Amino acid sequence: MHKPLTLRILSSLDGKSWAALGAFLALALLVVPVLNLGTAEDSAFHISAYAITLIGKIMCYALVAIAMDLIWGYGGILSLGHGLFFALGGYAFGMYLMRQIGRDGSYGADIPDFMVFLDWKEIPWFWSGSDSFGWVALLVVLVPALVAFVFGYFAFRSRIKGVYFSIITQALTYAAMLLFFRNETGFGGNNGFTDFKRVLGHTITSPETRLVLFGLTALFLAATLIFAAWLVKSKFGRVLTAIRDAESRVMFIGYNPLWYKLTIWVISAVICGIAGALYVPQVGIINPSEMSPANSIEIAIWVAVGGRGTLIGPIIGAFVVNLAKSWFTVSFPEYWLFFLGLLFIVVTLMLPQGLVGLWKKLQEKNASRKGTAA
Amino acid sequence: MILENTLDDRPEGSDGADQMGHLVTGELDLSHGVALYLEDITVSFDGFKALNNLNLAINAGELRCIIGPNGAGKTTMMDVITGKTRPDSGKAFFGQSIDLTRLTEPEIAHVGIGRKFQKPTIFEQHTVFENLELAMKTDKRVWKSLMAWLAGDERDRIAETLRLIRLDKEADRQAGLLSHGQKQWLEIGMLLMQEPKLLLLDEPVAGMTDDETMRTAELFVSLAGKHSLVVVEHDMAFVEKLGGLVTVLHEGSVLAEGDLATVQNDQRVIEVYLGR
Secondary structure (H helix, E strand, O other): OOOOHHHHHHOOOOHHHHHHHHHHHHHHHHHHHHHHHOOOOOOOOOOOHHHHHHHHHHHHHHHHHHHHHHHHHHOOOOOOOHHHHHHHHHHHHHHHHHHHOHHHOOOOOOOOHHHHHOOOOOOOHHHOOOOOHHHHHHHHHHHHHHHHHHHHHHHHHOOOOHHHHHHHHHHHHHHHHHHHHOHHHOOOHHHOEEOOOEEOOEEOOOHHHHHHHHHHHHHHHHHHHHHHHHHHHOHHHHHHHHHHHOHHHHHHOOOOHHHHHHHHHHHHHHHHHHHHHHHHHHHOEEOHHHHOHHHHHHHHHHHHHHOOOOOHHHHHHHHHHHHHHHHHHHHOHHHHHHHHHHHHHHHHHHOOOHHHHHHHHHHHHHHHHHHHHO | OHHHHOOOOOOOOOOHHHHOOOOOOOOOOOOOOEEEEEEEEEEEEOOEEEEEEEEEEEEOOOEEEEEOOOOOOHHHHHHHHOOOOOOOEEEEEEOOOEEHHHOOHHHHHHHOEEEEOOOOOOOOOOEHHHHHHHHOOOOOOHHHHHHOOOOHHHHHHHHHHHHHOOOHHHOOOEHHHOOHHHHHHHHHHHHHHOOOOEEEEEOOOOOOOHHHHHHHHHHHHHHEOOEEEEEEOOOHHHHHHHOOOEEEEEOOEEEEEEOHHHHHHOHHHHHHHHOO
16 A cells, blocks of 8 residues: 555656656766866867856756745745745855865954954854854755745745735845845855855865766756655645645645645755755855845746746756856846846746747647648 | 435434544534534624624534525625634534634534535646545645555545546546536535535535536435535525525525425515515
8 A cells, every 4th residue: 555655756757757867967977077077178078167167056046946846836836035045055055165264264364254354253153063064064954944934834824825925025035135235244244255265175166076066966956856756746746736726625625735835835945045055165156146136036037937837847947047148148248137027028928838838839739730640 | 326325324413433422622522413503603894794693503414505695694604614704703613512713724624514615616737536635534734645645445435436426537637627517516526525524515506507406416415414514505496406494594694494485485585585
């Protein structure tokens, strides 16, 4: 009667998806390192450090997009504050990276430069333990989880829904941004954290460290995808989409939507937090602008472009939009936001199911054409 | 066959556990024969009294029809029973011991009250089978749902209900694609999967063909005895077919009560329906 959990997880993806996932991991963990380290820089096969950082960064965004899709696409709850959880994870790990600088900062002090600048003499209490990787890894998970739990509990208990919920999340991340902008908050003010030197004792900019971070991000992306596939195919996932479609019916058949929403909300926040922690050492900076409302809105756009309510959609969306962004911001920097706005309008009006929906529609058309031909 | 099974061998509206004499607070106690008891319920919205000192008692195993013109308070009454609306004053008890005014919607569903909405409310994106699966009586907490895996007997129960509501051929179809009448039946099926003691049915045959309406009446009659049913309906042919007592609501309180013929000949009821 009880199918073991491992088997259930295995069956949550079909053969094709497992093969694609395997190919992706082989590419990220074998091909990319070989092409980065093993080829000459002028070779046509060489993958530059820039490309690795860019793809690594976008994989972090893809993680955030999956997290957003779980809550929005499957749960029907649009968060416009997911940048907050990403930033919290990033800041938590950034504390560790700041401590790893040691005495190599401009002031050569035992405490991070910005604290010297504030005339602080020692590490404040909330920084204690931040030199321990284990403790910080725990914070990366716990801080977003706790913030999400407390906020989510009160919001969902008060049955705040739809656009009201979206606006409150937007306000939440904005308030957090203002808080982190203050120097006295103790997180580097508007400069945030940067100039990292080492992670776990290894030089942070060395090609090997980059590749390890890149590989870890790829692994975590794959793991998150498998976990999310299992989650949405479980009965929990069916209850979640049922809440999205007819919440009152769910209540009247005896489920308490509060705990379902809260669970997926916290899971989503934790995925964002870990993504943020993987992002910061690769990009080399974290500052309060990550919490700006525009950033969180952009996350929703990735998901909308890719196709919400599917798991591959958000990943595609994150890649397409961000690759476009890095091209635009180099070639036509002043037009990027116009393009983003246009993209959102076009997707909302013409492609409600995003690129994945478009692909499915084209396939169906092809199939029916073949059907009539035969 | 199943229709017949639900009828027989039920001691008058009483549950096995109650006969054993166990009376745990929070468990349904039908020992006095009353399933639902509303006393002096008043609900007002911005000064308008949707319910005005409403009194109503439904016996265990009874099939009761509630009729009344629009705005008489029928839906508000169901909202009060299911915890969606809190009364300003009055008592609402399920059996002897369960105070409905203190419970939340999911808790009320758990103690055994199932509700069918006026507009069929099903999970349109899910298959018919999944709709019934989600409704099935079981531990509905998050952790259990994460680990849930349908057992053989649970599949059998779903299959049994599918036959009862005549949707066994549509099991894997997306529920949103069903006809209106089929959606109504699916919602009734979902209610039955919850194994409720009391079923509240708000206009269950709206949009059904005559044939479907008559079959629904047969189903409800067969369910009475094992379950208590409260049916809100405008279709008098359907009400007649159901038999049983009829309660007429008007302006938030009970205007008349009796069998359909008596009620239909009541002068006040005629006035209310024909207007003054």
